[in-house]
Every structure is written in structure tokens, then in C-alpha cells.
Amino acid sequence: MQQVKSGDKVKVHYHGRLTSGETFDKSEGREPLEFEVGSGMVIKGFDDGVTGMTVGEKKTIEIPFLEAYGPKNPEMVIDMPKDRFPADMQVEVGMPLGMSDGQGNQYQVVVTEIKDDVIILDANHPLAGKDLIFDLELVDIEGQKPLIIMP
Structure with missing residues (x-):
């Protein structure tokens, strides 16, 4: 065989x-x-x-x-200021979001934590x-x- x-x-x-x-x-x-x-x-x-x-x-x-x-790369965890999100956007932990870098590359992130002034995003593969x-x-x-x- x-x-x-x-x-x-x-x-x-x-x-x-x-x-x-x-x-x-x-x-x-x-x-x-x-x-x-x-x-x-x-x-x-x-x-x-x-x-x-x-x-x-x-x-x-x-x-x-x-x-x-x-392995999970800690550099792929991003602190994003809340004011960078639309004011009417309801952000929740576990929510997937699409982002792009300065070169126009698209990638997916997941909201892992919401703090007073920042939202923690994880761009590692799930x-x-x-x-x-x-x-x-x-x-x-x-x-x-x-x-x-x-x-």
C-alpha cells in the first residue's frame, strides 16, 4: 500500500x-x-x-x-487607548476585532481585558x-x- x-x-x-x-x-x-x-x-x-x-x-x-x-508572544498583546475606538462601540471581553498595521496588513485581535483608559488586545493566533x-x-x-x- x-x-x-x-x-x-x-x-x-x-x-x-x-x-x-x-x-x-x-x-x-x-x-x-x-x-x-x-x-x-x-x-x-x-x-x-x-x-x-x-x-x-x-x-x-x-x-x-x-x-x-x-508559543504566545507577549509582544502581540497590545494596550489600545479607549479613545481610538468609536464612542458608540460596545466592546466586550472575547470580542474579535479586525485591525490593520501601518503597511495595510489586516489581522485579527481579540479583546482580553477592558480597563479604565485602555483596552487590551491579543493578536496571537487563538x-x-x-x-x-x-x-x-x-x-x-x-x-x-x-x-x-x-x-
């Missing part, structure tokens, strides 16, 4: 959980996730987890945060600093594109 290797295009059904058991994402009810192994389309631990699998195989992998979304568990089922391997050698 063909085993997944770097460069293969694969289709995988998955159920992603935190170590607490809380589900953060799953493909159930959707098309399987399709990606090229080793291309950087998914986190390193996920790539490593599907490598060597065969079609129809199911397994559970544990991905430490360093092979997932990395799964940063968290170990992840995935239940995987390999649905298909398309295989590598054939290498054409020109004379």
Missing part, C-alpha cells in the same frame, strides 16, 4: 481538540482537508502526523505547541501556546507529480 510522503497531495478528515478535550475544529459534515504534504500549507505537526499513513488508516496524533502555532490533539483519517493520496527529466 502506498504511504504518504512529502510532496503527495492528500485528503484527510480530522477532529482537532485541545488537551482539555474541547473541540476547536473538525471536518465532519464538510469535504476532507486537501493539502500537499511538506508544502507549509498546514502546521508542521500535522504534516508529520500524516506522513507514512495509508488510505483508510485512522490514528490520533498529539502536536506540542512548538510544532503547531508556537491556538498559540496550546498543545493540540488530532484524530485523523486518511481518505486519499493523489501522489507526487511525475518528475520529467529533459535530455
